[in-house]
Amino acid sequence: MTTVTQQTIDRVLVATINHAPVNALNQAARQGLKDALEAFENDRSLVALVVTGSERFFSAGADITEFTRPAQPPSIASLIETIEQCDRPVIAAISGRALGGGLELALGCHLRVGTASSRYALPESKLGLLPAVGGTQRLPRLIGPVEALKAICSGEEIPAKRALELGLIDQIAQGELIPAAVALGKSSQTVPSRANAPITLSAQEREAFDQEAARLLKRHRGQEAIDACVQAVRAAVDGPLEVGLALERELFAKLQEGAQSQAMRHVFFAERRVGKLPASTQADFEPAATVAIVGGGMMGRGIAMSLLDAGLNVTLIDVDETAAGKAVQGVAGQYQRAIDKGTLTEEEKTARMQRLTTAVDIAAVAPADVVIEAVFESMAVKKDIFQQLGRHARPGAVLASNTSTLDLNEIAAASGRPADVVGMHFFSPAHIMRLVEVIRGEKTSLSTLAQALDLTRRMKKIGVVVGVCDGFVGNRMIGKRSQQVDRLLLDGALPRPIDDALTRFGFPMGPLAVNDMAGLDVAQNVRQSRGQVFPVADAICALGRYGQKTQAGYYRYEPGSRKPVDDPEITALIEKVSEQQGVQRRELSEEEILDRTLLPVINEGFRLLEEGMACHADDIDVTLIHGYGWPRSTGGPMFYAEQMGLKTLCAKMEKLAAELGDPAFEPAHLLRALADEGLSVHALSRRDLPA
Numbered sequence: 001m002t003t004v005t006q007q008t009i010d011r012v013l014v015a016t017i018n019h020a021p022v023n024a025l026n027q028a029a030r031q032g033l034k035d036a037l038e039a040f041e042n043d044r045s046l047v048a049l050v051v052t053g054s055e056r057f058f059s060a061g062a063d064i065t066e067f068t069r070p071a072q073p074p075s076i077a078s079l080i081e082t083i084e085q086c087d088r089p090v091i092a093a094i095s096g097r098a099l100g101g102g103l104e105l106a107l108g109c110h111l112r113v114g115t116a117s118s119r120y121a122l123p124e125s126k127l128g129l130l131p132a133v134g135g136t137q138r139l140p141r142l143i144g145p146v147e148a149l150k151a152i153c154s155g156e157e158i159p160a161k162r163a164l165e166l167g168l169i170d171q172i173a174q175g176e177l178i179p180a181a182v183a184l185g186k187s188s189q190t191v192p193s194r195a196n197a198p199i200t201l202s203a204q205e206r207e208a209f210d211q212e213a214a215r216l217l218k219r220h221r222g223q224e225a226i227d228a229c230v231q232a233v234r235a236a237v238d239g240p241l242e243v244g245l246a247l248e249r250e251l252f253a254k255l256q257e258g259a260q261s262q263a264m265r266h267v268f269f270a271e272r273r274v275g276k277l278p279a280s281t282q283a284d285f286e287p288a289a290t291v292a293i294v295g296g297g298m299m300g301r302g303i304a305m306s307l308l309d310a311g312l313n314v315t316l317i318d319v320d321e322t323a324a325g326k327a328v329q330g331v332a333g334q335y336q337r338a339i340d341k342g343t344l345t346e347e348e349k350t351a352r353m354q355r356l357t358t359a360v361d362i363a364a365v366a367p368a369d370v371v372i373e374a375v376f377e378s379m380a381v382k383k384d385i386f387q388q389l390g391r392h393a394r395p396g397a398v399l400a401s402n403t404s405t406l407d408l409n410e411i412a413a414a415s416g417r418p419a420d421v422v423g424m425h426f427f428s429p430a431h432i433m434r435l436v437e438v439i440r441g442e443k444t445s446l447s448t449l450a451q452a453l454d455l456t457r458r459m460k461k462i463g464v465v466v467g468v469c470d471g472f473v474g475n476r477m478i479g480k481r482s483q484q485v486d487r488l489l490l491d492g493a494l495p496r497p498i499d500d501a502l503t504r505f506g507f508p509m510g511p512l513a514v515n516d517m518a519g520l521d522v523a524q525n526v527r528q529s530r531g532q533v534f535p536v537a538d539a540i541c542a543l544g545r546y547g548q549k550t551q552a553g554y555y556r557y558e559p560g561s562r563k564p565v566d567d568p569e570i571t572a573l574i575e576k577v578s579e580q581q582g583v584q585r586r587e588l589s590e591e592e593i594l595d596r597t598l599l600p601v602i603n604e605g606f607r608l609l610e611e612g613m614a615c616h617a618d619d620i621d622v623t624l625i626h627g628y629g630w631p632r633s634t635g636g637p638m639f640y641a642e643q644m645g646l647k648t649l650c651a652k653m654e655k656l657a658a659e660l661g662d663p664a665f666e667p668a669h670l671l672r673a674l675a676d677e678g679l680s681v682h683a684l685s686r687r688d689l690p691a
């Protein structure tokens, strides 16, 4: 089919973009739109032009895959210029989503009519970019600079009703979209005049704008795209359209070349590549309809909500009526909070709660297509449960364990049917966090794996397939950081500079503040079970300082507050431990703190690839970004390594290994081999699934 089709209805030309799956405006689509505009120009019997897309997508914007190639004409900007010169109305008829350059094209039209379910966003900042074809200039002129700034910096979608209130669209079609757009075209015989002058603001409005800009810059500190978005929208307030458009183009060109946007575009595609079985895989399974969850704690409830949200039936099983009742109340409470926030309706809550049942007998797993175990992290407890699941679950049902550290093969063996067993390591809070490590055991069958991945996708989560090893991918990598943090404290650093270095790098929280939040006793139990000694952490725990819950850990906390306050007692304690260990404390630069906390984590990523525990560098990037707050603007640990250069990385590590005598800094074989050969780790082909 041609990318843009033309049809005349009642003297109105209707141009329809057909470029599955998302109507990205690639060269063919742009050319098709140009042709339609020319046809419209040349035929004076036509009274209006309607531009429309598919039912799901008006357009998802510029074709991101074209960004790495030289731009081919016609540009979206030139199409908008042509529209602006039309003396008869051009109308955007929007069904589904209008995103990025797609929305900008619609903003360039004279009028916009949407369906009730249409949605609007400028998500470019999520790709480290800014809207580049007038979005930063036309949206503020249409809906006001404060609302525009919020929309542009968040990239969030605006639903039709709100878009109408804001003035982003002119009409929501009451009946069918195209007839409504055609009627609008016929009734608008004059072309609405354009607001090209600077936006006039009262002193109060200007102050509100400045405040919002300052808030966003603070919140997204270090993100070049947000800086650029703010600058560009400010230009709409301060100057005429032409000047703003020129600045927007200039800022876009810089961002597009920059490391942050390259990294964020990498993440966009990596997120879509992971968790897919190779096309050649013959996996046979029926999509699950009913899932049983064993364990109604925080994790079980979060998983239940994700499944209910995805339309599945859920049976929550806990030890007694009281526990099961509490779990249901917990779920209902979360939904109520969503209603209060306006993100869920009363009817949606009712429908979801109706699909939730509880049981106290594990035999209730019998009808389930998938069983997810979400109990306390203890091998004995999990083995006992899997033994029972092996007996009670129906033949062919998938048995998933939400273990975060244990040997899945041992759990699987206990079930007596290891081909049906898979790991699904959710992250807390499970109804919000998108990452699931899907763990393939030695005997996990392909159809079991495929069912787990399908379920993950249906929950709108990102599944990453990993092999069985201690800590799987994420915990194993981040565990390397914990070791180094203790050593940094011993060598001369204090909690605050370590946390500050990592938050400046882009983590939402520093590792010590995170530890205080999670509870220091939890990590201590794990260390003890592994025979590991962390002198500083152990000394802090010995004082009964377990973090926020005891109002004291690496920091001190005022009653009822979660804000970490520096504590001189901790400084003294750390200094004492250094002395006891015979370590001469010294000043550590931020660069050294970053190198020592990040490089061993990255190195472990190479080891995981080498061992076949992860299938591809993309999987590692996505895991650390979605599960551990690794900053998206660096592309994830492996992409960050590539941007640094694998040779440079190796050299830095060898230097640290020599200085510190710590094997964690000895480059992994794979890293060294790629560095020596000048090869890229992302260019390695996706390995077979780990087993």
Ligand code: T1G
Binding pocket: 021, 022, 024, 060, 061, 062, 063, 064, 065, 076, 099, 100, 101, 102, 104, 123, 124, 127, 129, 130, 131, 132, 133, 135, 269, 272, 273
């Ligand atoms: N360009 C190219 N491919 C795209 C694409 C795009 N804009 N959007 C999606 N795809 C591919 C995607 O890789 C996947 O491919 C398939 O479409 C389905 O996507 C000038 C600078 C649209 C909400 O940022 O947010 O306009 O994996 O699996 O869950 O100012 O994709 O099948 O091979 O994600 O239904 C601005 C990005 C661009 C939108 C659909 N636009 N896309 O979600 O399916 S910059 C965006 C999305 C711009 C102007 C500028 C989502 C989606 P494959 P999917 P989905």
